[in-house]
Amino acid sequence: MTDHDSPAPAVPSAPGQWVLLSYRLPREPSTPRITVWRKLKRLGVVQISDGLIALPADARTREQLEWIAEEITDVGGTATLWIAHPAALAEERRLARTMTDARTAEYQAVRAQAEEARHQPDDERQRTLRKLRAELRRIQRRDYFPPPQRRTAEAAVEALHPAHPSNTDSAPEENSA
Amino acid sequence: MKWATRAGIHIDRAACAWLLRRFVDPDAEFVFVTDPAEAPADATPFDMRGAELGHHHGDCSFETILRRYDLTADPALRRIAEIIHEADLDDERFDAPEAPGLDVVLRGLSMIGDDEHTMAVTKPVFDGLYEYYRRATLLGREPA
Structure with missing residues (x-):
């Protein structure tokens, strides 16, 4: 699999691992929603859709998202952590480009x-x-x-x-x- | 007593292990697991998702353990807790310029050895920090 586009930075030939957090928070009270969103923003997550965010997987990102998942469940929400590969390189590049x-x-x-x-x-x-x-x-x-x-x-x-x-x-x- | 935590320890878990052994349970035995489900039934889990001794209400596990074992009266431990909090969470809740340096040291250690090695190397580091902040408290200023 080679890149036929204009010169791009060295990109791996297969998509890497990402850690995804899918979560739902009660609409009220709004303070925990805002706290969680601030923490996610601080980590530089990419939002895939409403309630689904992603980061490239490493020991630190995975751990940080684990704690945020815990915090979400602590305030009555639900959260699931996933380790995933984008199905195609182009998908991964799109995520990386957004970030x-x-x-x-x-x-x-x-x-x-x-x-x-x-x-x-x-x-x-x-x-x-x-x-x-x-x-x-x-x-x-x-x-x-x-x-x-x-x-x-x-x-x-x-x-x-x-x-x-x-x-x-x-x-x-x-x-x- | 047996204590269990996730393998691949960084700043918070290394500091928690030091704290538990020095102030809570001198005979502490540590088990490192990759999945929380692997933790032995007779071990008390810490710094793991779902554990009482984990992150709660924006605190890191070190702060949770301080509170759980009534160690918050010790100003040197409180100062170390602020540093661990910033090194682990980096949310600027405390002013701890020591944190980024300590964090990098721990990350580097995890690259050159296993968890036992990290524990062995960090023990005198945390002992030294504790002594430094204990003296700082007595003096009311930075010790020489």
């Missing part, structure tokens, strides 16, 4: 904020640097298929540091020398 697109948008937002902060005063820029590093770390934790924007966002954030080469030669009003 990559979501992360790309997040990285682009970080990069935009970093570029906007370039000309902030020193201490304000340091605060932005700390904030964006933390934000990057959160995104990286749920980035299963890294897009090229990951690197550009990282570079834009690190460029906010006073010791970064771009700041030592182009910041006349600063005293970083």
